[in-house]
Amino acid sequence: MSDAHDPARTDMPAYDFVVARQPIFNRKLETFGYEVLFRTCDGDSCALITDYDEATNRIIADGFALASKGVKQGLKLTVNVGMDNIISRHVLALPPGKVILEVPCAAEASPEFIAACKDLHGAGYVFLLDNFTPEAAEGKAELLRLASFIKVPVGENPGQQAARIRAGLQGWKGKLVASRLETWKAFESCKFLGFDFFQGFFFARPQELTGKRLSTHKLTRLRLLKELADDTADLDAIVRNISTDVALSVRLLHFVNTAAFAMTHRVDTLHRAASLVGTNTLRKWALAAVLSDIDPSDRGRELCYRTLHLANFLSLLGGRVPGGGHSPDKLFLLGLLSNVDAFLGESMRDIVDDMPLSEDLKRALLRDASEPLSRFTALGDSVSHDAWDSARAHLTGLNIPLPAAADLYMQAGEATGQVYQQMA
Numbered sequence: 001m002s003d004a005h006d007p008a009r010t011d012m013p014a015y016d017f018v019v020a021r022q023p024i025f026n027r028k029l030e031t032f033g034y035e036v037l038f039r040t041c042d043g044d045s046c047a048l049i050t051d052y053d054e055a056t057n058r059i060i061a062d063g064f065a066l067a068s069k070g071v072k073q074g075l076k077l078t079v080n081v082g083m084d085n086i087i088s089r090h091v092l093a094l095p096p097g098k099v100i101l102e103v104p105c106a107a108e109a110s111p112e113f114i115a116a117c118k119d120l121h122g123a124g125y126v127f128l129l130d131n132f133t134p135e136a137a138e139g140k141a142e143l144l145r146l147a148s149f150i151k152v153p154v155g156e157n158p159g160q161q162a163a164r165i166r167a168g169l170q171g172w173k174g175k176l177v178a179s180r181l182e183t184w185k186a187f188e189s190c191k192f193l194g195f196d197f198f199q200g201f202f203f204a205r206p207q208e209l210t211g212k213r214l215s216t217h218k219l220t221r222l223r224l225l226k227e228l229a230d231d232t233a234d235l236d237a238i239v240r241n242i243s244t245d246v247a248l249s250v251r252l253l254h255f256v257n258t259a260a261f262a263m264t265h266r267v268d269t270l271h272r273a274a275s276l277v278g279t280n281t282l283r284k285w286a287l288a289a290v291l292s293d294i295d296p297s298d299r300g301r302e303l304c305y306r307t308l309h310l311a312n313f314l315s316l317l318g319g320r321v322p323g324g325g326h327s328p329d330k331l332f333l334l335g336l337l338s339n340v341d342a343f344l345g346e347s348m349r350d351i352v353d354d355m356p357l358s359e360d361l362k363r364a365l366l367r368d369a370s371e372p373l374s375r376f377t378a379l380g381d382s383v384s385h386d387a388w389d390s391a392r393a394h395l396t397g398l399n400i401p402l403p404a405a406a407d408l409y410m411q412a413g414e415a416t417g418q419v420y421q422q423m424a
Contacts, residue, residue, distance in 0.1 A: 018406050019066050020386050023302045024078070024177065024199045031298040032197055033076030033100070036067045037386055039406070064094065066410075070305075070417045078102050078128055086116045096124035100149065105129045105136040109143045117146050128177070134168040144172060149197075151177040154190060162193045201385055203299050204306065206341045218344055220245075221294045222351070225340070228287050229333065230356035235279045239270050242286055251289055252282075280329060287336055294343045303342055305416065310380045311335030312412035317376070317405065321398050331376055333357075334364055338380055383409060 021034035067077055078100040085091050091101060101120070107113065117127065128149035129137070137144060144150075150172075152165055165176075178190035181200030190198060227233070227241045242248050249270055256273040257266055267273050274282050288311070292304040314335040318328035337357075341348040352362050363371035367378070379394035388402070395405050 018388070018409060021067055021077075022199060022386070023203070024197050025203065025299065026197055027191055029203070029297065029299045031075060031302060033078060034067070034071065035078045035102070035199065036064075036080075039388060068098070076100050080104075080130065083107055083113050086120065087112055089116065089120070091120065091125070092123070096126075100126045100128050102128045102130045102151070103143070103147075105132045105140075109140045114142050117143065121146050132165065134164060137168070148174045149177055150174060151179050151199075152195075153180045154178045154186070162190070162195070204303055204339060204342055204384065206345055206347070218294055221290050222344060224248075224290045225287065226355050228283060228290065229337070232356070233283070235274055235282070238279065238282055238286060239274045243270055247293070248286070248289060252285070255285060284332060287333070291336060291340070291343065300343065303339060306384060307336060307339045309413055309416040310338060310384055312416050313383065313409050314376055314380055316408040316412055317398070317400065320400055320404065320408065326373060326376070330361065334361060334373065334376060335380055337365055338377060
């Protein structure tokens with residue numbers, strides 16, 4: 001993007017941790033909130049914190065403000081907390097109207113712990129029991145009564161497990177959250193079984209709609225994507241493509257007239273706006289804007305944010321790979337198109353076949369393991385799924401230290417939040 005939005009800026013802070021948000025949806029696929037996931041990165045590991053007390057203290061100190069950026073008013077953040085956080089009341093540093101405290105179901109329900117939970121509940125804090133199983137909940141009736149939510153890791157076969165859990169929750173009036181959902185089939189199954197909220201990476205996968213054609217709106221956006229993806233297009237060609245869409249034209253003028261560009265006079269023509277930001281930045285902005293407009297739902301917005309974050313991350317990596325090999329611009333485009341099948345509900349092959357892309361980009365988007373550029377696609381898939389262990393292997397092949405990549409990922413997230421607000 002422009003210098004004002006460059007994720008490689010040297011004034012960005014350095015990070016030794018990764019804060020990620022995973023969306024939680026309701027039955028209508030509207031965003032209810034986010035779980036905050038926290039990792040510390042050191043040496044060759046980027047480990048998910050399992051010591052809840054250490055994790056929550058670091059979130060309170062460093063991560064909560066980052067996790068809250070861009071979260072709309074009224075949405076919740078769920079934070080994993082441990083016994084010491086509860087008993088010490090350190091969680092009082094978190095705003096009760098914004099957070100839901102996730103307590104592991106396996107936590108020991110000592111009298112001191114229950115008393116602290118009751119105090120916090122009285123102060124307005126809401127509790128969620130995480131990783132719930134009937135066995136882990138035995139002897140914890142008081143803790144169960146305090147919980148407004150129960151999270152069940154159902155995976156791909158929720159039916160029998162959900163029936164057992166419901167049988168053991170007679171009279172409990174809270175809400176059930178299904179987690180670790182990887183497919184749309186699992187989501188639909190849990191929805192049928194009466195779960196209230198849903199968490200997992202299913203939403204980032206293509207939703208197969210057999211026999212359903214793309215809407216006129218999506219077809220128009222797909223045409224624009226194909227035209228803008230042509231890296232031989234000059235400034236005039238890009239402006240012509242943008243000018244065919246009134247809404248996109250208005251958004252571009254709004255984008256250029258924001259404070260980030262420090263304009264002394266208002267810019268009111270597309271050609272003037274385009275000349276100010278330049279061909280490369282204009283093309284990137286237009287691609288991201290068109291992608292964000294394909295699906296205006298909450299699910300689409302979450303997918304767009306993650307995709308733009310990935311594009312910025314891969315672009316940053318392109319400047320760090322020893323010996324180069326792939327330009328940051330090419331990697332930005334790779335990241336931006338990596339989930340286009342999920343946006344459109346079409347196969348990736350059908351989408352990219354007639355796109356004006358280089359053959360190596362097409363092969364990488366199709367996840368062709370024989371294509372060297374696919375190393376970045378595989379890395380992006382791992383990072384997007386918060387699978388930093390598998391990401392480590394891909395980074396080793398690229399000669400990039402894991403902590404350096406984690407730092408770039410956080411910087412890319414900062415830049416994405418800024419750009420996404422300006423692009424709205």
